[in-house]
Amino acid sequence: MTSDVRRPPPRLSFFGALGPNQLKGLFWQVLVVGIAIAVVLFLWSNTVTNLSARRITTGFAFLGREAGMPIADSLLTYNPRDSYLWAFVVGVANTLRVAVIGIVLATILGTLIGISRLSANWLLSQLAAVYVEVLRDIPLLLQLLFWYVLMQALPAARAAWRPVEGVFLSNRGLILPAIPIGSPQLWVLGTAVLGCIAFFAIRRWLVAQQMRDGKPRPAWPFALGLIVVLPAAVSLLLGVSWKIEWPQLRGFNFVGGLTLAPEYFALLIALVTYTSAFIAEIVRSGIQSVPRGQWDAASALGLRRSFMLRQIILPQALRVIVPPMTSQYLNLTKNSSLAVAIGYQDVVSIANTTLNQTGQAIEAISLIMAVFLTISLSISFFMNWYNARIALAER
């Protein structure tokens, strides 16, 4: 280490050019890597012997075989005659369905609670503190089982609770009115997404213009035009119907509307409430990290409160908030694998069933790892990009 400081006396060594420090380093590396390789080889040879003794062929050929496992609740169409590969894809879709919606809801709820903790209203801040404290200190799996038990204890479909007209809560899950989405509706939504992208590009250009000459240029007419008027025009032109489908009780179950199965609903509630407690703490410490002088200075300039929050406080708070938020998103995604405990078929649950049916343990677990590593890396990549974008440009 830092041999320039120590200046060891020159020594002749067998390796000539290598100094004693490098030699020691080389020795350690060879030793550690050697041990690692030996351990892996040992495990590998055992595994090969064991697998051949159990007559299990390694490889991913089993993915093409018929899965034969039922999947109750899925976004994609699936029947037990489909292949294991398709079952995996359905599992990944189920994982993403709970993770993406969970991340969005947990962020909203967590932000609200984090702000509530800082409220001048003593009661509100205390309630928020109790919420955070209780949810953080109880294992997620226990909370999940608790919510699932509550779901199962709900009345049957015929006696379902109706908190709001058209919304039913029963032991069949949560049933909501929905707009059926087919390809014409997707066209309109696609236009809206394109409009959003175009709007952000235009706004960027407008800000660049303002940077040059200092004249503010309003962006809202573009927002209105591209995100509201344009899709509405497309919708009218194509004559797309946006009729809401109301769920109705027929016999013992509901028809129409959108059904969130009890397993999915319990998992979503557990993940959202648990993660929101952590997000609340992150948001709180982020806002508190903005020095008081920034608030004072902004009010001294006579800025409107919303402008002050948006342009002065939030950019500085986000710098503190985003990195730990990334790890919460990753945690939520990984925690969605607890689904296996209540029978929601996410990718881990399906891999586990596959493993029990085929005995292809190594392949199944490497698939899980591949899926989660991909999701983790994508979230990290996106959040790092976002973090770099919001980082303050410091001199």
Add this chain to the structure above:
Amino acid sequence: MTAITDMPDVPRARRRQIGNPVLRWLRANLFSSIPNGILTLVLLAVLAKGVIGFVQWGVANAVWLTPANDSSACKAARGLGACWAIIPEKYRFILFGTYPFDEQWRPALSVVLFIALFYLSTRRALWRRELGLIWIGVLALISVLMWGGLFGLSFVSQDRWGGLPVTLILATFGLAFGFPLGILVALGRRSKLPAIRSLSVLYVELIRGVPLVSLLFMASVMFPLFMPSGFNIDKLLRAQIAIILFAGAYLAEVIRGGLQAVPRGQYEAADALGLSYWRKQRLVVLPQAIRHVIPPLVNTFIAFFKDTSLVLIIGIFDLLTTAKTAIIDPAWQQFSVEVYIFVAAIYFVFCFAMSRYSRSLEARSRR
């Protein structure tokens, strides 16, 4: 978003400092403005409704005791009141699982020893090398108590262990072995030797990239495949190994943060004294690095204390699994909410105490 307009940081109009202090407090903290007052009233109404409902269910209409193995009183009160009677009925099983009934003082004593060990570890005066010896001593004592076979204690095999001691064992042994592992990996990740650095990075990122559930599946399903035929180890030990590997990766990242916080001058000073690499780390760098990260270490410990509950999925009898098993009993199976609340309270007490402690440490280091 209305709350943000009432940020304590925003200067508020000066109020008159007269009148009853209680009213003044109420006015300042609950009714500072009209929207704030409305918010307070709405919250009070919701809170009152919730509290009254809970008290009716959990206290007023609750069934506290029933004759042994008779849940008829509970069934009569179902939907109206809680059935706390299930706790005295089942608590021995929930806390200690299938450990032989007459020997259950041994796991109970182990739990006390664990708590004493945690308490001792929070004493600043004991943060010396001897603490390591205390840990080894107490953990050995607990092993003897749980297994027996010595000093006239009857032998109890680990597949009969269950409940709270198993949760504490998984978490504490996970820390005791994961911590040295974490130190080695953290040092490896900051090493100048490329092979060692990349091995450490690979280990940390692989473990942190996948859910603990999949590691546990691996331990329970794949471990037998990895081992030479005929060699098999117990399920609990396999889960313990998975938790140690898991804890090691997370602890390594925390310790690495501490290593980065040690100023460069300290490394250079140690080099100038001619200390070898290991002596430099042991005498100069690690003591400072670890002191620096004790609060996040406690938080990591809280996290995997909670995560030990995941062993339920591979069928190991920790506290949560015994609770879930206790309510399989047909006479009592409708009263799972009460059991979950009981177990949640146990977890809460442990985690809350630890998080309070970690916060007091943070507050002290900030001063």
